[in-house]
Amino acid sequence: MSDNENNSSIKNFPAFKIASLAILIAVTTVFTYIIRIPIAPTRGYINFGDVAIFFTAITFGPMTAFLAGGLGTALADLFAGYAQWAPITFFAHGLQGLLIGLILRKKINIIGIVFSFLAATVVMAGIYYITAGFMYGFGPALAEIPGNILQNVAGIAVGLPLAAAVRKAYPPIQNYKW
Amino acid sequence: MITSTFIQGNSFLHKADPRLKTSILLCTVILFFLPLSITAMFIFFTGLVLISIYSLGFFKTLLPFKMVLPIIIFVIILTPPFFKDGASILIIKNIIILTSEGLLHTIRLILRVTGITISFYIFFSTTSINNFILALEWFKLPYKAALVITIALRYIPSMVIIYNNIQDAHKLRSSNTQKIYFWKKINNMFPTLVSVLIHSIKSIPILSMALELRGIGSATKRSQFNIIKSNKMILQITISGVILLLVILVALLI
Numbered sequence: 001m002s003d004n005e006n007n008s009s010i011k012n013f014p015a016f017k018i019a020s021l022a023i024l025i026a027v028t029t030v031f032t033y034i035i036r037i038p039i040a041p042t043r044g045y046i047n048f049g050d051v052a053i054f055f056t057a058i059t060f061g062p063m064t065a066f067l068a069g070g071l072g073t074a075l076a077d078l079f080a081g082y083a084q085w086a087p088i089t090f091f092a093h094g095l096q097g098l099l100i101g102l103i104l105r106k107k108i109n110i111i112g113i114v115f116s117f118l119a120a121t122v123v124m125a126g127i128y129y130i131t132a133g134f135m136y137g138f139g140p141a142l143a144e145i146p147g148n149i150l151q152n153v154a155g156i157a158v159g160l161p162l163a164a165a166v167r168k169a170y171p172p173i174q175n176y177k178w
Numbered sequence: 179m180i181t182s183t184f185i186q187g188n189s190f191l192h193k194a195d196p197r198l199k200t201s202i203l204l205c206t207v208i209l210f211f212l213p214l215s216i217t218a219m220f221i222f223f224t225g226l227v228l229i230s231i232y233s234l235g236f237f238k239t240l241l242p243f244k245m246v247l248p249i250i251i252f253v254i255i256l257t258p259p260f261f262k263d264g265a266s267i268l269i270i271k272n273i274i275i276l277t278s279e280g281l282l283h284t285i286r287l288i289l290r291v292t293g294i295t296i297s298f299y300i301f302f303s304t305t306s307i308n309n310f311i312l313a314l315e316w317f318k319l320p321y322k323a324a325l326v327i328t329i330a331l332r333y334i335p336s337m338v339i340i341y342n343n344i345q346d347a348h349k350l351r352s353s354n355t356q357k358i359y360f361w362k363k364i365n366n367m368f369p370t371l372v373s374v375l376i377h378s379i380k381s382i383p384i385l386s387m388a389l390e391l392r393g394i395g396s397a398t399k400r401s402q403f404n405i406i407k408s409n410k411m412i413l414q415i416t417i418s419g420v421i422l423l424l425v426i427l428v429a430l431l432i
Binding site for chain 1: 183211241242245249252253255256257259260283287288290291294295297298299301302322325326327329330331333334337338341363364367368371372374375376378379380381382383385386387389390394395
């Protein structure tokens with residue numbers, strides 16, 4: 001049996017789904033919590049959580065992206081001491097991954113990329129804005145929108161080439177979508 | 179990397195049932211969104227701070243305040259201009275900066291965001307992640323979902339080690355990475371990310387085979403080593419429920 005046949009049969013087992021979800025949640029948590037690039041002018045930073053979400057959505061499909069993206073970023077919030085945001089993060093980033101996965105499920109072209117970016121940004125930034133608005137006012141909540149958009153820009157700018165590079169270097173991954 | 183926010187201790191909150199604490203946490207968050215008077219919110223908030231000081235100590239109680247400080251600053255700067263009703267408190271060059279209504283609303287928002295933050299902080303500082311997952315299972319979280327989170331939690335520290343090793347290996351091959359532009363930094367990081375992802379993805383088939391061998395996916399109901407016993411639970415829930423209801427009633431009446 002070839003490697004590809006082996007992989008396409010193994011992905012139908014519940015154990016494969018559990019294993020892939022667990023590993024991708026860990027990947028998303030580490031990309032969010034550990035891998036950060038400082039932005040010199042603002043002294044802020046960009047985390048790579050959205051990169052992991054774009055990668056998962058393109059490579060593993062919408063449902064995996066919803067669960068891994070949502071739970072991975074929620075765990076990162078928990079460990080970083082922002083546990084109060086974890087339930088909101090689960091839905092914001094989970095839906096972000098789900099939308100990207102659904103839009104780019106069939107074919108990855110420029111229209112799909114732009115549309116997925118816009119949909120993901122609106123949903124993710126929108127959920128955070130509405131929740132923050134209810135929690136501490138819609139005026140102060142506006143301050144978070146530029147950061148969320150920047151996160152998505154980094155996510156698509158790095159996530160797409162990353163998915164292509166991983167597919168090229170490790171072809172069996174193409175059979176892991178479920 | 180810190181993969182647990184649990185702080186060792188011997189307080190009543192450390193000993194309390196995680197299912198009970200989960201229920202109370204949910205009630206606390208709802209309570210902060212109810213249209214309570216400022217006095218009621220302040221009493222409730224002070225109670226939480228005192229519980230935190232008793233359970234975790236004074237200095238550890240300061241941590242959530244430090245984390246929420248940037249948001250508080252934003253609230254103080256951006257909330258008052260949206261409220262023009264009520265008596266004027268601060269006027270600069272004929273422009274109303276702060277009214278009594280704006281001040282009350284700002285205090286309410288600060289109490290809400292700080293109160294919710296401190297509630298979550300107390301919960302996750304006195305409840306281990308494993309106990310939290312067991313509590314969620316008791317609240318009918320499917321076994322497979324709990325298993326996924328548990329495996330992910332076990333895998334995160336190893337992945338950090340893998341990431342650091344790969345990063346060190348790539349650093350040895352690249353030139354000086356000090357004082358470089360943002361996109362150059364990302365470009366330099368790219369091979370590390372590819373290596374980390376391939377290493378992680380390669381472990382999926384191995385992990386799934388290990389899970390298969392342990393009978394995951396079988397229709398037979400699994401037994402569990404760690405469970406939460408239910409004996410004291412009903413009594414604790416009843417007492418806490420009554421106390422919580424009384425607190426809410428008193429708070430609404432104040």
